[in-house]
Amino acid sequence: MTPAHAEIARLYQQHQRAVLATLIRLLGDFDQAEDACHEAFIAALAQWPEHGLPTNPRAWLVSAGRFKAIDKWRHQQHEQSMAELPQLASEPQDTDSSWLTDDELRLVFTCCHPALAIEARLALTLREICGLTTExxxxxFLQSPVTIAQRIVRAKQKIRNAAIPYQVPSDQQLPERLDAVLKVIYLLFNEGYHQSSGEQLLSCELTVQAIRLAEQLLPLFPDAEVKGLLALMWLQQSRSKARLDPEGEVVLLAEQDRALWDQRLITQGIRLTEQALQSGRVGPYALQAAIAAVHAESPTAADTDWAQIIGLYDLLLRLQPSAVVALNRAVAFGQLHGAAAALTLLLPLQQELAAYHLYYVALADCYKKQQQWSLATDALQQALQLCQLEPERRLLQRQLQQMSPH
Known part of the structure; x- marks a missing residue:
């Protein structure tokens, strides 16, 4: 691979979604924009190695993609007068929400259309706009790839059949889409912070993308939950350098070197968490940020205020009842009241979390603390069978080897 081709590959990874977002805004059609985006990168592969990279590669790609689409329209619509074609090349007039200047954020709002079911909105946006794989x-969502693929196909069909336009919503329409947009950003960050499969625990590209979207959103919506979500991501991101050892192996929270935590992000996160909690309209993201803040403020793992964390999880369960939240609360409960107490909360969750490997990790930890080695081994093996992230698999295998003498 030549240096020019390597640079194009890097630019593709860095800018492809942003170029696509801009083309969707300009062309008003997702499928046409996707074709135009691919055509633009093909043109770059043909021209850049010979003529050199343009001064502004992203602008070049957008321009190339837009004119590729116009050429395609010229061939497909012979009956259309040539006088109409220049309108296709000009940027459409924005709605009164033109202050949404980030194209990717605009597109997330656009795709979170209330005509779609919330699950379809999230799946479609994460897959097509944020670039996550179907898996x-x-x-x-703790669901099968087939289910998600079908959901995305049905969402696209509904968009086509109902002629739902890819238009930036007006000011009046933005608030009704905010919850879905926050959920998209939250899930995008989670996948980057703890990838679900592959060779790497972290994807800095995804976490930076999610944080950037939230930072763009905050001045537009100084809402308590926007503050809570951004604070949560800052606080989680502050631990990134301590989550892997020099050999790239996973370091659990209790064993992390807290001197490596980013104090600037912690300060920012705690300040924003306090603002969210003081608003009087506390939501799930603000509560999760508060939990992360308790960890961030603890000088050592032993100093963690588990009683406060349990209280926050109690509030979170009322606002957002889910098996995963109940699992996290059970783990915190065990830290304060012991493994036997945690097991009484964990065992009833097994049916709902049967496909979630971290559930079995929590079970194994409780069984180990009670010296129930056989049950702990079974739980770790089940976790290993479900886990698809290689650094985490290696951690589970090391834990199984440590149990072998017992």
Whole structure:
């Protein structure tokens, strides 16, 4: 691979979604924009190695993609007068929400259309706009890839059949889409912070993408939950350098070197969490940020205020009852009240979390603390069978080897 081709590959990874977002805004059609985006990168592969990279590669790609689409329209619509064609090349007039200047954020709002079911909105946006694979989206929802693929296909069909336009919503339409947009950003960050499969625990590209979207959103919506979500991501991101050892192996929270935590992000996150909690309209993201803040403020793992964390999980369960939240609360409960107490909360969750490997990791930890080695081994093996992230699989295998003498 030549240096020019390597640079194009890097630019594709870095800018492809942003170029696509801009083309969808300009062309008003997702399928045509996707074709135009691919055509633009093909043109870059043909021209850049010979003529050199343009000064602004992203603008070049957008321009090339837009004119590729116009050429295609010229061939497909002979009856259309040539006088109409220049209108296709000019940017459409924005709605009164033109202050949404980030094309990717605009497109997330556009795709979170209330005509679609919330699950379809999230799956479609994560897959088509944020660039997650179908498998990654499926694991975010603890569902099968087939189910998610069918959901995305049905969403696209509904968009076509109902002629739902890819238009930036007006000011009045934005608030009704905000919850879905926040959920998209939250799930995007989660996949980057703890990837569901592959060779790497982290994807900095995804976490930075999610944080950037939230930072763009905050001045537009200084809402408590926007603050809570951004604070949560800052606080989680602050631990990134401590989550892997020099050999790239996973380091659990209790064993992390807290001197490696980013104090700037922690300060920002705690300040924003306090603002969200003081608003009087506390939501799930603000509560999760508060939980992350308790960890961030603890000088050592032993100093963690587990009683406060349990209280926050109690509030979170009322607002957002789910088996995963109940699992996290059970783990915190065990830290304060012991493994036997945690097991009484964990065992009833087994049916709902049968496909979730972290559930079995929690079970194994409780069994180990009670020296129930056989049950702990079974739980770890079940977790290993379900886990698809290689660094985590290696951690589970090391834990199984440590149990072998017992």
């Amino acid at each position: 990654q989206v499926a694991r975010a």
